[in-house]
Amino acid sequence: MLIRGEDSAINLPSTLTEEEKWHYDLFGYLVLQQVVSPAEIERMLEIASGWFADPKAAPEPVNVTQDEYSGVLNNVQYGDRIFERLSVNEKVMRVVMGLMWNRPRLFNCALVLQKQRPIPEGEKERLHRDTSGFDFPDGFYNPHNDYQAGNGQIYSNYVNTAITLVDVPKNNGFMCIPGTHKSLIKLPTTLDIDNEWAPAITFELKAGDCLIFSSRLMHGAKFWKEDYPRRVVFNRYQFSFYFNENYNLPIEAHRDRISADQYELESVQRSEKGFAKRILKKLEDGEELC
Amino acid sequence: MLTQEEKWYLDLLGYFVVRDAVPKADVEVMKAQMFEWYEWDASDFKPPMRINAPEGKPWWVYNMHYGHEAFQRLILNPEILRVSTALTWNYPRIFDVVANICYPDADGLELHGGHKGWFRSPHHQYQVANDEIFASFFNLSVSLVDVPPGNGFACIPGSHKSEFQYPEHITMDDPPPVVHNIPVNAGDFIVFLPNTRHAGRRWHYDAYPRMTVFLRWVYAKQFHHVDSSWCLPFDAHKDEIPEALHELESRDHGQRKALNKLINPFKVDIPE
Numbered sequence: 001m002l003i004r005g006e007d008s009a010i011n012l013p014s015t016l017t018e019e020e021k022w023h024y025d026l027f028g029y030l031v032l033q034q035v036v037s038p039a040e041i042e043r044m045l046e047i048a049s050g051w052f053a054d055p056k057a058a059p060e061p062v063n064v065t066q067d068e069y070s071g072v073l074n075n076v077q078y079g080d081r082i083f084e085r086l087s088v089n090e091k092v093m094r095v096v097m098g099l100m101w102n103r104p105r106l107f108n109c110a111l112v113l114q115k116q117r118p119i120p121e122g123e124k125e126r127l128h129r130d131t132s133g134f135d136f137p138d139g140f141y142n143p144h145n146d147y148q149a150g151n152g153q154i155y156s157n158y159v160n161t162a163i164t165l166v167d168v169p170k171n172n173g174f175m176c177i178p179g180t181h182k183s184l185i186k187l188p189t190t191l192d193i194d195n196e197w198a199p200a201i202t203f204e205l206k207a208g209d210c211l212i213f214s215s216r217l218m219h220g221a222k223f224w225k226e227d228y229p230r231r232v233v234f235n236r237y238q239f240s241f242y243f244n245e246n247y248n249l250p251i252e253a254h255r256d257r258i259s260a261d262q263y264e265l266e267s268v269q270r271s272e273k274g275f276a277k278r279i280l281k282k283l284e285d286g287e288e289l290c
Numbered sequence: 291m292l293t294q295e296e297k298w299y300l301d302l303l304g305y306f307v308v309r310d311a312v313p314k315a316d317v318e319v320m321k322a323q324m325f326e327w328y329e330w331d332a333s334d335f336k337p338p339m340r341i342n343a344p345e346g347k348p349w350w351v352y353n354m355h356y357g358h359e360a361f362q363r364l365i366l367n368p369e370i371l372r373v374s375t376a377l378t379w380n381y382p383r384i385f386d387v388v389a390n391i392c393y394p395d396a397d398g399l400e401l402h403g404g405h406k407g408w409f410r411s412p413h414h415q416y417q418v419a420n421d422e423i424f425a426s427f428f429n430l431s432v433s434l435v436d437v438p439p440g441n442g443f444a445c446i447p448g449s450h451k452s453e454f455q456y457p458e459h460i461t462m463d464d465p466p467p468v469v470h471n472i473p474v475n476a477g478d479f480i481v482f483l484p485n486t487r488h489a490g491r492r493w494h495y496d497a498y499p500r501m502t503v504f505l506r507w508v509y510a511k512q513f514h515h516v517d518s519s520w521c522l523p524f525d526a527h528k529d530e531i532p533e534a535l536h537e538l539e540s541r542d543h544g545q546r547k548a549l550n551k552l553i554n555p556f557k558v559d560i561p562e
């Protein structure tokens with residue numbers, strides 16, 4: 001008889017509701033409303049604006065890149081604990097944990113800025129899947145970008161979260177073609193974003209809302225049409241045990257700038273992590289997540 | 291064969307639309323005939339035609355192709371044969387021919403069907419391999435009128451591949467992206483899989499009623515409810531329809547000569 005370890009994932013109770021499972025399985029994304037307080041958002045915008053205005057003011061290892069119409073703050077969670085609280089946000093983590101058997105690992109965190117810009121004639125928005133830098137041939141899919149469902153559970157081993165720091169009107173910001181995380185047919189070469197065969201959607205979001213999506217979902221960004229810049233924090237999580245395809249986290253030299261929870265979240269580890277156990281206990285006790 | 295776009299869309303959403311498939315002249319003939327039949331009593335219909343006219347529901351008529359040849363031309367329409375041949379890997383069989391008329395006083399048809407994980411009925415196969423789709427059972431609805439947005443066919447896109455139970459609170463009138471409503475014009479048809487959770491919204495248009503022909507298809511080599519007296523083929527009436535159509539109604543056991551002439555151009559290459 002085969003013996004399974006006590007941490008066998010098979011019997012894990014899911015932290016997702018049945019409706020969340022149904023929705024994510026069907027469409028490849030979920031929307032969580034108001035996971036961050038307005039006061040924290042205001043402070044994050046203030047800090048980010050300061051670093052974009054004066055990149056030297058950003059503490060290491062925060063990496064500032066920008067041009068006239070866009071900017072990125074990489075490793076932003078090392079810059080201020082307020083950003084770290086987005087990565088380990090319990091309301092978000094409940095869902096991420098439910099999608100990868102309670103074993104998430106953060107492997108990328110960045111604040112992205114996007115401004116309105118002149119669009120050259122003929123330029124169109126584009127969609128992509130997150131490929132980790134290597135496109136698998138048609139008919140295959142990257143095992144680091146897996147999606148499975150069975151026995152009432154989901155295993156989605158590469159999940160992206162996007163917490164918006166500003167209001168996003170419809171027809172702006174994140175767009176995707178729902179269901180493409182499970183597409184089995186080759187993408188037609190004729191498909192274009194304004195084509196009737198590409199049923200892409202956008203989302204009307206309030207600052208503090210969070211989109212959680214499978215990286216296999218075909219997604220992209222609409223041209224930004226508002227007077228204020230789009231600012232969104234992306235956190236990418238992968239199943240904590242199998243692999244480490246992105247080696248830059250955790251950044252050992254700056255370990256002192258993040259909490260023990262954050263360090264554990266960024267580390268490859270087989271067993272359930274401390275913050276995950278704490279969240280599971282809270283759920284079991286019916287306590288509110290923060 | 292299906293286009294790459296059709297395959298991609300069907301796999302993604304569980305349905306796709308073929309536009310302008312039926313000649314306008316035939317659409318008008320079928321519409322006129324439907325209105326005429328609508329006035330008949332049930333006893334006026336000769337078998338195998340029959341009707342079902344429940345109060346407060348759509349009015350249904352069955353086996354119209356035994357009553358007017360325009361419906362025979364519809365089933366043998368090249369675009370319809372192209373799709374049905376490709377999805378059944380060269381063995382299409384029509385097993386249900388029915389149409390309805392919906393006035394605003396008729397109830398809509400609530401969401402039904404929809405996959406929810408676990409095993410799939412062997413009569414509802416949906417498979418994808420090597421960029422090809424095989425569906426052993428699908429529905430094809432041909433609209434005889436222009437259907438304004440908000441009316442007619444609605445479905446939960448992608449639910450043919452769903453692995454979880456749908457929430458009961460979702461209704462056919464919910465907005466996108468959870469529920470899609472698909473406006474079509476007269477002569478268009480919608481192909482949809484039975485595992486796509488689907489519905490018919492109440493008709494809210496006073497100028498004319500909704501009028502739709504539903505053609506249901508199965509893989510001709512598989513067994514089906516052949517003992518049902520309501521199911522095709524009707525051998526006693528085989529002389530009332532073209533030979534190719536009778537073959538299309540029948541299970542395939544190598545006899546399909548007339549039909550093959552029609553569907554040969556649409557056959558897909560399948561491995562031996």
